[in-house]
Amino acid sequence: MKDTRTLVGDEIIDHVSTLVEDVFARLAAIRSGAEALLAEDSLRARDLARLRPEVVGALGELVTGAGFITAPNLLVDQELGFQWWTLTPGEEPVQLLISLDPASEHFLDYTRQPWFTIPRETAQRHITGPYVDYLCSDEYALTFTVPLNVRQGFAGVVGADVFVKDFERAVFPHLRDFRGRAALVNSQGRFIVSNNVGQATGALARELDVPAWWSAGAIPRAENGVVLRRCGETPIALVAEQAGSAAS
Template sequence: MITTEQNDELQQCTQRLEAIFSKVFEQLETLAEQVVTVWDALAAEGRKPTSKDLAFLQATIEERLSSNDTYIHGTGVVLEPGELADQELFLEWFYRPASGKIAPMMLNFNRQSESFYNYQGMPWFTRPKLTLRASVEGPFVDLYGTELYILAFSLPILAGGRFVGVAAADIAMHEFDQLLTRCLLRMQNEAFIINGEGRIVAANSTNWFVGNMASRPAAAKVHKLKPLSIDWSLVELPTPR
């Protein structure tokens, strides 16, 4: 039988997790709004934006990455091909490398190269484009960028009702997992968080491994995390940990 205390634990943990995710999306919304402001102003002038028109975002991005309480490893905006007058593919993106000094992300957009970075096929770009909703993808290894095990948060940027790109953030799992697990460890029973694929993102018991697939047992209590537009859930089992 689930006690009132356990119900309270589940609700409190759910609320904490929702607050963590909401904070990331709030920061991305700020970036998206800044891009839309520029797009609207340039549209009124009758001209197309260029990569230089996005340089002002650097200050906002660096402020986010420099914050003492941030778990964002890299963030910025990634544009729909053809949106700029001077670049076909473009991103205004900065990250925190091992040195700790914030640096711009340099990727290869040469279509003839073997190392061509084609973000048009990446789920964190395609899902917001197709659904016009926020997305969280992963965890996965960022092979073309930092080679870290990450979660990719993204939301669509809409200017004049038209998709022009995404505002996105990479969260390093080794840092983010501490926040998620800290919350789960306050629960008496075994519990884990699963993403839309049914893959475990965090758990409070060694019986469940991050990255493995897990179903939602019939006897479990499942809470969908509201800030996410995909099916992420907190699952509590009737088993003391």
């Protein structure tokens, strides 16, 4: 019988890459709208509400939340700006309101969050997670963010939230069909989803130094019966048993 494990691995990578690129593509309209706003003088907090059509339009499919988050001091009337909407199936979109007042005990300093700091520092799009999103849902989530830059420099990020359970539902049929252990990990080596119950979401793949592999260029490799491959141009990798290796 023909061994199809390599082919199935390719299918997983292609499918994950397509899902991720689709989420990032949903942010294009928000980014264009934000760029148009930034071209105006004296941008105020209330002006961010004009992005509502683009933000709400990005919701749906895997995306449960989306919006634009400004860099500090971009607005003329307050230090921070946050325009974010969420969607629950069967309900209307709801704006997420958070405290942007540093004097408030409920203040959220989003400038310290990795979904904000990493795109700011690298000028590259990023996926944060899996992490428990205590702000929006108390569920495991992935946050997709893209930096927005203007002539004056970094202006903020546009982003989208995806529940891990929905991402898992979309990719698990491909993982299930793989004849052996297969999992998706982030660039820090934490499991996002796996076909092995022993590899829980958020747990670290301790047998692999994924961060070092990623820093070295994420070149596909096979070592000790395990294949490590990046899923397209996304910050997600496939960890799978090499064809012919025995499950442990």
